[in-house]
Amino acid sequence: MLNASEAVISDTKTEIIEFNSAYRRDIQKVIDSLRTSPDIEAVRRSKQEIKISISGFKQQISAVQREISQLDNALQGLGKSSSDGQADSTSALSELVALKQKKELELAELRLLLMTSEEVIDQLDSYIEREQKENLYYRDIPLWQIISSHEDEEIGTLEKPASVPSNSTGTMLFLALLTAAFLIFSRLQQTRAFITSKITRSNTIYLLTSLLYRRSMLFNGYLGAICVLIIFISLLLPIFSRYHLVVLTALFLFYCTVINLLLETVIPRFIPDTDENLEQIAKQKSGLTLYSFSIISALNIVGSSSLFYHFFQGSVRHSIQSVLLLIWLISLFFLTLYVCKIYIPAYLKQSKLTAIISLLILFCLELFGYRNLVDHIIATIGYTFSILAVSLILYDAVDIIVAVIKISRDKFLDFLDITKVEASRSLNTHKILRIGLKAFIIIGAVVLILTQWGITNADNERLREFFFNGFQISGFTIAPARIVLALLVFVLGWPTIEYIKKIIDREWLQSANISESSQDTFLTLSGYVGFAVLLIIVLGLAGIKLTGLTVIIGALSVGIGFGLQNIVNNFISGLILMFERPIKKGDWIQVGATEGYVKKISIRSTIIQTFDRSDVIVPNSELISNQVTNMMLDDVRGRLRISVGVAYGSDTELVQQLLYDVGRSHEQVITDGSAPEPRVYFQAFGDSSLNFDLLCHLKDIDFKIIVRSALHLAIDKAFREHGIEIPFPQRDIHVKKKQELSSQGTDK
Known part of the structure; x- marks a missing residue:
């Protein structure tokens, strides 16, 4: 049997070595290809394939580890049987030992493959980062040579691809859908009335809705048609790519309109909501500044599109792009002055000087051929503004979303004929939900902005890995995304349990032949059971394994032995009161010097309302250990x-x-x-x-x-x-003279 086991291990070793060799050859091909300076996209595809393999290796490692753990348990059980001298147990033990050795060898090879793959991923990230830096700081032909050159072919051979963000169809589709949604909401009277009644005038949702409503029907029709056209272009790009002029015209009109709307919405956002401030904004005469910046920005976006290459090439295209860049820098300067006049008029001169220096630096970089760097900075500024504008709209939309959820909840409860949970007994879940959603939007905006401003691809993936997979502390995995999801479930689950208790009370308990005290006991216990289930679900969603809580439970047991005795005593006493029911809600009791009605029995304490309408909180342990007089225990008479x-x-x-x-x-x-x-x-x-x-x-x-x-x-x-008198207390007072008192003293 031992020889057969060795043969099994040998066969397994041969299979693993063959697979390992084949995978290593593929990995080596990827590494060798880096010497030929491959395209970044090809390297990213290879990296994605290796990441898929890494994910598979991790799953296989976890599965093999579980199998080895099961084999260890089986070997422990068979070890006791083999000690009794049973032949069958000895044979099975040898087979299990051989199988365990096979699995351990497989685990070692998988870990080696995982380590090798992760090293290759690091090499690919380094190559991508190096290539991006070279492309970013690549110096092209200076602008004066491009203008004086007439040979397009010569110019084209000296170009290198820039590492600027591209105009993805997904971004275009998202902006078109968002604009169309606001356009529809602005024309619906009920929706507009709801928005204006729930938020302040400085909210971007209010500003954008009011702005679209004040525009003419002709403008709204034009904007709706442009949004529909952009949606079709985004969804059917291969078909529309043959109509270059139509697509470029639609892009120009769309971006020009959207940028202008965003500027008119975002700029007044942080100004205090007063009539004087609104009049001050009106006096700035911002129409020409905003419209010119929107038009020039839209032209730059269209000019950087690949469709623009079909109309202009070589030196002509570079000259047009440079002129557009210069005009855009000038319009950006005036826009900066306009914003500074509104927010920081006292520092207008300093802001003007800073803006002039920054724009001159960008123009000099463009002049001396650092076109990729300038394009990257300008594109990043544009994307940053877009991210901030959209994030600000979503941030302000949270108030509307929470208001809609609250109204929908109230209508649903009215439909079920359920009263709302008292404010003193329920969490303010809407505030928690509002804070959580806004924090999530802020974090997402910061991550997107950091991605645009030079954070490397590897750092971006590490950030994504940290957000979704988290990190470990003493065996516990903490993932921010899972924690946010767990908090969301907790915020929604807490009031849900209260409403379920209300439904049970109304639909079942009140119709059943159960006393009021029994109903309260059942509702209280069911509430605690629901909260315990919710806590287990939240811990599971947060990635905290219950098996890993043994350390915490052990620490709590020590705490219970020392500092938490009273809490545990009150908890157990509360359970005794609920099951044994020596007192019930509504009973007239006397505990020491406290006398009144039982208002509420909870797990930790009992509230007694005195005849003076004062609430006295009595720990449950006192009700169990001390004498309690219940006027209404078994008989109310x-x-x-x-x-x-x-x-x-x-x-x-x-x-x-x-x-x-x-x-x-x-x-x-x-x-x-x-x-x-x-x-x-x-x-x-x-x-x-x-x-x-x-x-x-x-x-x-x-x-x-x-x-x-x-x-x-x-x-x-x-x-x-009947003439019966109720008397006052009576006393007889005998008055003696001074002479009588003195004579009595003499006699004595």
């Missing part, structure tokens, strides 16, 4: 004692009969024989009165104070009618 004194000389039999009649006359006094009849006792001869007690049993002890007051009034009325 109770006895009322009323003590009264009459003057000496009164007819005691008449007094006794009057008290008896008054006791029987009240509707809350039990007279049907289910409890003792009202009784009157002559208790004592007091210092100033003859003392009587009226004892009667009430149907509901909760009305004790009301019944006592009513009986007092009835007794006073009956005594007045």
